[in-house]
Amino acid sequence: MSEALWIIACMVPAGMAVTYVWRLLGVMAVAHIDPESHVLLWVRAVSTALVAALVMRIVIAPSGVLADIGLVSRLAAIAVGIGVFYVTRRSTNIATFASVAALGVLALLVG
Amino acid sequence: MTCQAGRALHNTIIMQDASSPEQDAAAPAYDWSGLWGGMRAALSLPGLVMSCSFIGFGALINSLGFPLLAGAATVPLIWALPGQVLFVTMWHSGLALLLIAAAVSLTAVRLLPMVIGVLARVRLPGAPRWPEYLLSYFTAVTIWVLSVTHLDNVPKQQHLPWLVGLGATLMTAMCVVVPAGYYMADLLPPVLAACMVFFTPAFFLLSLIASAKWRFDWAAVAAGIVLLPLARWFAPDFDLMLAGVGGGTLAFLLFRPRRKGLIGKGQPHE
Numbered sequence: 044m045s046e047a048l049w050i051i052a053c054m055v056p057a058g059m060a061v062t063y064v065w066r067l068l069g070v071m072a073v074a075h076i077d078p079e080s081h082v083l084l085w086v087r088a089v090s091t092a093l094v095a096a097l098v099m100r101i102v103i104a105p106s107g108v109l110a111d112i113g114l115v116s117r118l119a120a121i122a123v124g125i126g127v128f129y130v131t132r133r134s135t136n137i138a139t140f141a142s143v144a145a146l147g148v149l150a151l152l153v154g
Numbered sequence: 155m156t157c158q159a160g161r162a163l164h165n166t167i168i169m170q171d172a173s174s175p176e177q178d179a180a181a182p183a184y185d186w187s188g189l190w191g192g193m194r195a196a197l198s199l200p201g202l203v204m205s206c207s208f209i210g211f212g213a214l215i216n217s218l219g220f221p222l223l224a225g226a227a228t229v230p231l232i233w234a235l236p237g238q239v240l241f242v243t244m245w246h247s248g249l250a251l252l253l254i255a256a257a258v259s260l261t262a263v264r265l266l267p268m269v270i271g272v273l274a275r276v277r278l279p280g281a282p283r284w285p286e287y288l289l290s291y292f293t294a295v296t297i298w299v300l301s302v303t304h305l306d307n308v309p310k311q312q313h314l315p316w317l318v319g320l321g322a323t324l325m326t327a328m329c330v331v332v333p334a335g336y337y338m339a340d341l342l343p344p345v346l347a348a349c350m351v352f353f354t355p356a357f358f359l360l361s362l363i364a365s366a367k368w369r370f371d372w373a374a375v376a377a378g379i380v381l382l383p384l385a386r387w388f389a390p391d392f393d394l395m396l397a398g399v400g401g402g403t404l405a406f407l408l409f410r411p412r413r414k415g416l417i418g419k420g421q422p423h424e
Binding site for chain 1: 199200202203206213214216217218220221222223224227228231232233234236237238239240241243245246251252254255256258259260261262263264265266267268269270273274277279283286287290291293299339344345346347348349350351352353354355356357358359360361362363364366370371373374375376377378379381382383385386393394397398399400401402403405406410411
């Protein structure tokens, strides 16, 4: 319990403040900023690449239960998701479920 | 005082006469009856996918031995799954708090254009600004996606309240879903638990692809994916920074759009 409270105390500056500052800046900026400025495009590119990198890290170097499933199965499940996304005319929801289902099937068949 | 009274009266008029929103042009005000529609939408399929992602997050914190209370606290305190996943995994790795703060903040940078994109679409210029701050508190990937896809049949004055209702409902629900995932992880067979964890990367990647409109978006997705293994091999502690900042900058420099007209879906601004 005390460990949890210590983590939460650290989370307020190192998780909450550093996250919400960008939301606040967004609200302040929207009334003034040119929504087409190149600075924002760069920010968008970096944030997109960052999340893509985070996805890749979870897929190639997972921790916990996911690590028990082989790398090939994990990569193949992502590929299935992307394939289903285009087959279903860009349905994020169906493709997400298909990707997860593919991982389960591959884990049982291939490991 | 008179202003407030006028606004209240104005709201009443809108509530009673929703069929003529044009008369609103003089003094814009939000129609908070839109809250209910957003709350109902939280129970739709995107809410279900989000629940699975957060069950996966609950399973993840269990597998890391991260305390449940602290894991659940990331929901109202951070409210952006990439940042939450980063915080708990980096904490688990025992990295310095400053490094954790820097990495979480970097993933949260994308909330800035996201908030601007959402608000540019739903805000009423001239209306009080506090509802915009309220909405920004709930804004993350899912809100952004739904603001693009689900608002066509909602009256303009209800857009912002609709999203606030959606965000508040989802946040409340996820506070319950995370503990559920945490305890299910022990009961589920390992393969199913792994599947729950996998919802997060699958949903993130597909959301990125779904929201990519420009060549540099695609380039940034590809750069992040391709550069991460290289960066891990090169400098394992800074892999996300290298792949994210380096890949994003590279994508931007190589595929920077020539013409303007982007983030608010080309919407005129103000």
